[in-house]
């Protein structure tokens with residue numbers, strides 16, 4: 001049953017961009033660092049993924065999983081003691097998938113008088129799933145502001161690129177997804 005209409009159809013059940021906006025903060029500790037003493041990229045990715053997951057779950061009123069993460073960019077190093085904040089918002093919705101934009105800012109522990117620094121950004125494709133782990137229809141997001149409209153249009157461009165890249169690679173392989181055997185790399 002298609003509980004929610006697809007964007008583009010008249011629909012009253014959509015939620016505005018602000019509805020599922022989520023932010024979460026935490027202080028980075030010594031267990032988060034890499035060999036160089038700055039915070040590990042994987043720790044940053046995980047935190048962004050968690051916040052994006054909460055945002056997607058709120059928007060879609062149910063479980064959502066990460067299908068893809070792209071354009072993750074690490075702009076500045078994060079250090080132990082920094083107070084980091086991740087902000088996430090649904091940029092775009094399809095039938096069962098949504099793109100969530102996430103942004104991480106850091107307050108430097110030793111520079112409390114300065115503005116927070118943008119340290120990482122990412123776009124995550126989250127898919128609403130049912131109890132069997134299968135994609136389920138999600139409600140559309142309704143962009144509110146000019147910035148939300150811009151994010152929607154840019155998300156459409158990224159989706160078109162993602163799907164055409166995937167299709168082109170599959171076509172190159174003769175329609176196969178590419179076999180991965182033990183010890184092989186999925187390249």
Ligand SMILES: CC(C)(COP(=O)(O)OP(=O)(O)OC[C@H]1O[C@@H](n2cnc3c(N)ncnc32)[C@H](O)[C@@H]1OP(=O)(O)O)[C@@H](O)C(=O)NCCC(=O)NCCS
Nearest residue numbers: 065066067068094095096097098125127129133134135162
């Ligand atoms: C994500 C998942 C449910 C998709 O299942 P699937 O059978 O491939 O589903 P579909 O092909 O019908 O795709 C469902 C939607 O996801 C989108 N999608 C799937 N993979 C995608 C990718 N790599 N990039 C962009 N979009 C993707 C499809 O375009 C489709 O969007 P739409 O419904 O809005 O048009 C499935 O691949 C999965 O369970 N993956 C593991 C997720 C996981 O464990 N994540 C880590 C922990 S949260």
